[in-house]
Amino acid sequence: MAARGRPRTFDPDTALRKALDLFWERGYEGTSLNDLAQAMGIASASIYACFGSKEDLFRKVMALYGTTSGEPPRRALREQPTARAAIHAMLRATADEITRPDTPHGCMLILAAPTGAVENHAVREFLADLRHDMLSTIKDRLARGVTDGDLTAPPASLDAIARYYTTVVQGLSVQARDGADRAELEAVITCAMAAWDMLTSAPSHPVS
């Protein structure tokens, strides 16, 4: 780490956090470099020098997002003892994160760029891949439940259940962005969990 030359006067992590809040609120295309430069307190040229292009900056922002807002739901999946508790805790942790008073509502992964101009196709695909990872993570957790013995669903339906709870998470984000509060999301989660026993203990109701 050669410390030659003039050190930068701003803290990259702090600036990245400011960029995160802006991208979260307005989405990828809705946030201009002028907006970013103003919020980060530096000139656009400094953004390019430190972070690369707008797309590079966005990818770094998403990495920060994953290690901050994305961590509680992932930890819930990881640490809860049973698959059912893991899914339930993951949904509640998600609801917590997407209705915090100090950040924009809704999940950035879902809201930042579901559609957009053709020239930003790479960004959309990047986010779509991350969403697919979410599905895989949930699926893996269900499979672990089968291994651990706390879940006895037929393997064929694990895909369906995983996709179902992924769908709920994604729907919750739209709800949060539209103004639903934490209690309303909790009620939705209760409904979503009501399906669990039906899906995992009633062989007379095949799901796929």
Place this chain on the structure above:
Amino acid sequence: MAARGRPRTFDPDTALRKALDLFWERGYEGTSLNDLAQAMGIASASIYACFGSKEDLFRKVMALYGTTSGEPPRRALREQPTARAAIHAMLRATADEITRPDTPHGCMLILAAPTGAVENHAVREFLADLRHDMLSTIKDRLARGVTDGDLTAPPASLDAIARYYTTVVQGLSVQARDGADRAELEAVITCAMAAWDMLTSAPSHPVS
């Protein structure tokens, strides 16, 4: 309808349909007037003369969307004999519409502008209002089920159930945009409907 003057050489309905497909695919901000003019086969000045501003055009497009793609799910809610059948048919009609091979995947109402630049706030609020109408329509259908006698849920939980199925619809749109096919959405719908009996016939499981 005075037919004075030169009649226009393009069909507004056909042009509106072209605009719909483009807005659907790329979202509001992701679609430029150049894109629209090219797809509609007319100059941008003709767009302004016939439809007003870009925002006016988008609102007209959304009206067309509501009477075309939005109609099957609404009709399902209206015409099915019981609340349960209505919700189930609505979900399936939605899945049909958002995975059609001849249109973009996912619901335009949800994907076109969940986030965006501050200057397009009015458009986002316009769409948010339409999404709220979706919730209200579902809630009304559940209330009708209570009136008709085919649904015995306590009134307090009707809000939660309506919001739950609204959440599922919105999640399905993200799934469809991410490439999930009709069969995968059907599996999700089966999971979502598995919660129904739990929510409407088990007073030991309050949902709100």
Place this chain on the structure above:
DNA sequence: GGTAAAGTTGATCGAACGACAAAGAAGTTC
């Protein structure tokens, strides 16, 4: 202190944005 390295500033690039004005073209009514 001299010099090299890195950061910041301010100006500016070409392109695209939404929007509109003017003028010509094409039709209808009298």
Place this chain on the structure above:
DNA sequence: GAACTTCTTTGTCGTTCGATCAACTTTACC
């Protein structure tokens, strides 16, 4: 066919987009 109305084309308005360059400043190393 004359007068009038409306549409379409062409061009361009001012702005903003993402991105970059040259000049200046500030620091570290020798």
